[in-house]
Amino acid sequence: MTGRQDIQISVVVPVYNEESNLLPLYGRLASVLKSTVGESYEILFVNDGSQDQSLEILRTLGSQHAAVRYIDFSRNFGHQIAVMAGLDHAVGQSVVIIDADLQDPPELIADLYHKMQEGFEVVYAKRRTRKGESVIKKLTARLFYRILQSITSVAIPVDTGDFRIIHSKVVDVLRQMPEQHKFLRGQISWVGFRQTHILYDRDERLGGSTGYTYRKMIRFALDGITSFSDFPLKLATLAGFVVSFFAFLYMIWTLIARIVWPESHVQGWASLII
Ligand code: UDP
Numbered sequence: 001m002t003g004r005q006d007i008q009i010s011v012v013v014p015v016y017n018e019e020s021n022l023l024p025l026y027g028r029l030a031s032v033l034k035s036t037v038g039e040s041y042e043i044l045f046v047n048d049g050s051q052d053q054s055l056e057i058l059r060t061l062g063s064q065h066a067a068v069r070y071i072d073f074s075r076n077f078g079h080q081i082a083v084m085a086g087l088d089h090a091v092g093q094s095v096v097i098i099d100a101d102l103q104d105p106p107e108l109i110a111d112l113y114h115k116m117q118e119g120f121e122v123v124y125a126k127r128r129t130r131k132g133e134s135v136i137k138k139l140t141a142r143l144f145y146r147i148l149q150s151i152t153s154v155a156i157p158v159d160t161g162d163f164r165i166i167h168s169k170v171v172d173v174l175r176q177m178p179e180q181h182k183f184l185r186g187q188i189s190w191v192g193f194r195q196t197h198i199l200y201d202r203d204e205r206l207g208g209s210t211g212y213t214y215r216k217m218i219r220f221a222l223d224g225i226t227s228f229s230d231f232p233l234k235l236a237t238l239a240g241f242v243v244s245f246f247a248f249l250y251m252i253w254t255l256i257a258r259i260v261w262p263e264s265h266v267q268g269w270a271s272l273i274i
């Protein structure tokens with residue numbers, strides 16, 4: 001059995017309907033990994049209920065290359081759960097999380113890895129620019145990270161996805177975190193350790209279309225906000241106080257009205273309102 005001693009880098013790739021991207025992705029991953037750590041790497045694909053030919057391609061890759069493993073979900077569970085399943089099974093001394101659509105350039109893994117050797121446990125890749133994404137997507141993403149930053153005490157880096165390298169120590173901690181609604185980029189900020197980043201230009205998706213519908217994006221944003229901020233809870237408390245305050249004033253007013261103008265309303269009105 002291969003263990004952590006042998007594997008320098010595990011690469012975790014969540015896959016949802018990526019049939020046109022998997023072979024080019026494998027080629028670029030294998031070549032950068034070979035030149036960075038020789039043969040001591042593994043690539044762990046997590047098929048998140050794809051409806052296209054992704055699984056068949058992963059099967060073939062797995063049978064052709066010893067370094068390729070895959071997990072197959074029974075249905076589409078979502079990106080964060082897929083990444084976490086990969087982290088649960090990765091055996092490397094460090095783990096890279098990367099998208100399957102080649103928006104995160106695999107060649108950057110060499111830089112992430114070398115930066116880590118300088119003594120960091122987390123090196124994330126921060127987007128300098130992002131290509132080929134709609135104005136609405138860029139705007140909502142920008143807004144979301146700014147809002148999240150302003151209401152949370154955890155320093156979650158802005159304009160950063162899950163593309164990063166993390167040490168197995170960090171993976172061990174993530175495995176112990178009980179969150180049902182994962183927000184990994186926030187959790188990784190929260191756990192501490194020495195962290196840094198490098199900048200990159202985000203490419204267009206190679207083929208296919210985004211698996212992140214607006215519905216999934218909103219759910220993800222809400223998970224981030226509710227997991228990393230008590231602002232919504234405080235807002236609800238404050239709203240409760242404000243409403244009770246005005247209700248109380250109205251109660252007093254009703255009582256006064258009942259005493260001062262006893263004939264102004266039908267019988268039982270005051271007691272009912274109070
Ligand atoms: N993905 C996934 N499950 C989903 C949606 C997406 O595993 O339900 C994967 C997808 O295959 C890709 C990564 O998560 O590797 C990022 O998704 P996508 O490129 O669709 O998101 P975007 O880049 O548009 O935000």
Ligand code: MG
Pocket residue numbers: 099101103205210
């Ligand atoms: Mg993408």
